[in-house]
């Protein structure tokens with residue numbers, strides 16, 4: 001299977017400049033690869049560095065050392081040293097991030113939020129609307145909410161809009177941070193099914209899931225960040 005992410009010798013420490021320059025080591029010498037169709041679940045105690053690693057993979061945090069090759073349009077590109085324009089192109093076409101919160105844009109309806117990634121990828125407007133509606137229906141978002149902006153939606157409703165947007169056309173690599181935090185059991189199961197379907201299409205997944213049942217249903221492999229704890 002094609003390697004989609006290759007992480008080599010990645011380390012992270014934070015320097016707290018506003019607190020006397022205290023240096024906070026997080027992890028050191030992290031090495032792993034994720035192939036198309038795999039789901040790597042990040043494990044480890046609270047504070048071990050799972051979220052930091054996910055942000056590093058997305059190019060949001062800069063690692064203190066190491067490289068991360070992302071397979072983008074058939075080439076391997078180091079997202080750590082890539083210029084911002086390349087990072088944006090990688091995110092647009094290859095690398096999706098599913099956070100637990102929806103970024104609400106005033107006056108943009110739930111349906112438009114879900115339809116938008118399809119339109120951006122050139123899907124015909126009618127087909128994009130049909131696919132977006134099907135995804136919102138699958139996630140049990142009441143139809144009366146589809147035309148409304150999600151600012152006033154409940155936490156779980158917003159989370160489902162966010163998941164619908166992310167999975168209506170999954171990216172080749174999906175980084176997923178706690179997607180089921182505010183969901184009931186039925187909707188959790190739907191998210192697990194969406195992740196399995198994305199994998200079956202060849203998506204490479206890296207995720208954090210605090211819910212043990214979700215974690216076990218999703219994981220094809222685990223990486224325990226605690227194993228890479230840096231000596232203080």
Ligand SMILES: Nc1ncnc2c1ncn2[C@@H]1O[C@H](COP(=O)(O)OP(=O)(O)OP(=O)(O)O)[C@@H](O)[C@H]1O
Nearest residue numbers: 014015024026044045046047048049050051052053
């Ligand atoms: N922006 C930041 N500046 C300084 N320290 C940070 C920053 N982000 C994270 N940290 C520190 O890095 C360590 C790892 O945090 P991180 O959020 O990655 O852990 P986690 O494993 O995701 O934890 P949890 O399971 O509780 O969400 C923590 O000690 C945290 O305080």
